[in-house]
Amino acid sequence: MIYTRVYADETGESHYEDIKTELTPRDFAPPAPPLHLSPMLPATGVAFVRFPAGWDSDWHPTPRRQYFFFLVGVVESETSDGDRRSHGPGSVVLLEDTAGKGHRARVVSNGDVLAAVVQLPD
Numbered sequence: 001m002i003y004t005r006v007y008a009d010e011t012g013e014s015h016y017e018d019i020k021t022e023l024t025p026r027d028f029a030p031p032a033p034p035l036h037l038s039p040m041l042p043a044t045g046v047a048f049v050r051f052p053a054g055w056d057s058d059w060h061p062t063p064r065r066q067y068f069f070f071l072v073g074v075v076e077s078e079t080s081d082g083d084r085r086s087h088g089p090g091s092v093v094l095l096e097d098t099a100g101k102g103h104r105a106r107v108v109s110n111g112d113v114l115a116a117v118v119q120l121p122d
Helices: none
Strands: 002-008 014-020 024-026 035-037 045-051 066-072 075-079 084-087 092-095 103-107 113-119
Touching: 014 075
Parallel strands: 002 092
Antiparallel strands: 002 014, 024 035, 045 113, 066 092, 066 113, 075 084, 075 103
């Protein structure tokens, strides 16, 4: 599985990085057949978030390390190095640009965007 990481370098500029996570067969819910799982990660909170159609943000750092799991609609984000990516249903983004200029994002789909956000320990 591959997901996108947004991070700030030592000068505060934000960038994307593609992260590959191995999924290993494990007995997750016996007696059901094994499922392919990544290593389990600790979390501090889980919420759902709706970005209204037309939502558009200026530059901002993420308030904390967190994953966004996009369920409905499409968001386009941009890092301070000028790279842009679209995140639609099935996309996973790990935001770690807690310092520096941050990133900006906007809804590019015709309707609202629905995502699940999982906040991580500091």
